[in-house]
Amino acid sequence: MLKLMKYEIKSVWWLYVTSGALVLAMAGISRLLCLFLTDDPEIMVWRILPYSVSVGLTVFFLLAAFVFANVIPAVRFYQTVLKDQGYLTFTLPVRRSSVYFAKLLTGALGLVFTLLIAAGGVFIAFVGTKAGDVIDGIAEILSIIDLDGIVNGGQIALFIVTVILALLQYLFGTSAVLFCSMCIGQLASGNKLLYSILSYVGISTAASAISSFFSLISQALFIDGLNDNAAVWALDLTSFLQALPPFLITVGCVITANILLKKHLNLE
Amino acid sequence: MNAQNMPLLECEHLSKRYTKNGFYALYDINLTLARGRIVGLLGPNGSGKSTFIKLITGLLVPTDGTVRVNGVEVSANSLETRERIAYLPERIALDKNQRTEKVVDFYSDFYPNFNVPRAYDMLSRLGIAPDMKLKTMSKGMLEKVQLILTMARDADLYLLDEPIAGVDPAARDYILGTILSCANPDSTILLSTHLIYDIEPILTDAIFLRQGQIMIAGDANAIRNDKGTSLDGLFREVFRC
Numbered sequence: 001m002l003k004l005m006k007y008e009i010k011s012v013w014w015l016y017v018t019s020g021a022l023v024l025a026m027a028g029i030s031r032l033l034c035l036f037l038t039d040d041p042e043i044m045v046w047r048i049l050p051y052s053v054s055v056g057l058t059v060f061f062l063l064a065a066f067v068f069a070n071v072i073p074a075v076r077f078y079q080t081v082l083k084d085q086g087y088l089t090f091t092l093p094v095r096r097s098s099v100y101f102a103k104l105l106t107g108a109l110g111l112v113f114t115l116l117i118a119a120g121g122v123f124i125a126f127v128g129t130k131a132g133d134v135i136d137g138i139a140e141i142l143s144i145i146d147l148d149g150i151v152n153g154g155q156i157a158l159f160i161v162t163v164i165l166a167l168l169q170y171l172f173g174t175s176a177v178l179f180c181s182m183c184i185g186q187l188a189s190g191n192k193l194l195y196s197i198l199s200y201v202g203i204s205t206a207a208s209a210i211s212s213f214f215s216l217i218s219q220a221l222f223i224d225g226l227n228d229n230a231a232v233w234a235l236d237l238t239s240f241l242q243a244l245p246p247f248l249i250t251v252g253c254v255i256t257a258n259i260l261l262k263k264h265l266n267l268e
Numbered sequence: 269m270n271a272q273n274m275p276l277l278e279c280e281h282l283s284k285r286y287t288k289n290g291f292y293a294l295y296d297i298n299l300t301l302a303r304g305r306i307v308g309l310l311g312p313n314g315s316g317k318s319t320f321i322k323l324i325t326g327l328l329v330p331t332d333g334t335v336r337v338n339g340v341e342v343s344a345n346s347l348e349t350r351e352r353i354a355y356l357p358e359r360i361a362l363d364k365n366q367r368t369e370k371v372v373d374f375y376s377d378f379y380p381n382f383n384v385p386r387a388y389d390m391l392s393r394l395g396i397a398p399d400m401k402l403k404t405m406s407k408g409m410l411e412k413v414q415l416i417l418t419m420a421r422d423a424d425l426y427l428l429d430e431p432i433a434g435v436d437p438a439a440r441d442y443i444l445g446t447i448l449s450c451a452n453p454d455s456t457i458l459l460s461t462h463l464i465y466d467i468e469p470i471l472t473d474a475i476f477l478r479q480g481q482i483m484i485a486g487d488a489n490a491i492r493n494d495k496g497t498s499l500d501g502l503f504r505e506v507f508r509c
Contacts, residue, residue, distance in 0.1 A: 084360060090325075091350055092379075
């Protein structure tokens, strides 16, 4: 599988690097323009416009980088598994599950890379600037949350499991659902792309509905007040119950995709 | 049974039905192929040639029956059979963004029986430089590169799906020459085509497929003697519209 990942990374690294470079470059420009801001209202008017544009573009590139990081694995999967390159991929002497997990893990690595780039971009562009006050404000709000209370008052194991589930869901969730949708779509005898999109919409809708249901149920059942230990414990349980369904759907998608690739591959 | 005496390819009651129309693309195929043969899989479009080849590679799962290569049953995870089979698909399966040398590296990394010097030798004879990008090549050139990569493997069974379809006569000669130069006494080449005239001289065996079923199969000379005509003549007679 490492060999497969090596070739997967070789094929896509430049896409992530290009998108990351754009984010960092835009963040650098924002920071540079920020240095020219002044309190003089007459000059300020002319200098705040390019600064605002650069901040807007930085945020846009940041968001685009995350979208891109989720789209790249899906496009690669489609091209190398379900289109013409699949003839080569599936006649390699490697397990089909290895092919699948190599692509899933490479996608997760891309997301981690994008996350680091985004953090770097935010730091360069905003930290220590006036715009950074917003970030400082968010950090201040987050610091109000009594993390010790949540962890100590609740169940530390449950808290850790919840965090791990959420992390795994973040890293693999989107790719797993997209891969699964495409595998379901390729079962169709025609209009495979359309069926893939419909599958994606179906799975995503089901995932959202189940998550919302669990969220509402758990809140209704467990949270009455937040001042005693029992309620804090209940908060942990609620968070766990909210994180569990998307994670289980991701696991279901991974299993389904592997079964379809192994037993029902339908390359035309 | 000694591996050398064992049939290279065995198909038993092999069938494939597509869900599309519920019809059998291949029905109840029973076939055994020995080593050291060049076998023509002959039939008109839609006769089940590609389906048959995909079943042998494991790209398709049979509806019924089994395929064995070297006595090992082909399945989605049969790595052993995939190492022994060299498959040339009917379409370009290479990543066109890669350079030739990277594709050669890829093949040599994954296939232990890939012969790198042989691949570069054949590529250089075609005038293809190692740093040439695949996307700069014509379709005909890409087909030749893909054939070279397939034939540069020391495989037991070569499955060539329509290797000469859609190429000019000069390219056909090159392709057939490459196939013959890479053939060895222990391996078998199964190539599908409906252009019988061009490949007839190199065939030792022939399989005629019609609507997913074997009509005639056997030694090419025996078929010619038995039917009193060439394989090409027989094909035109059998598949006359």
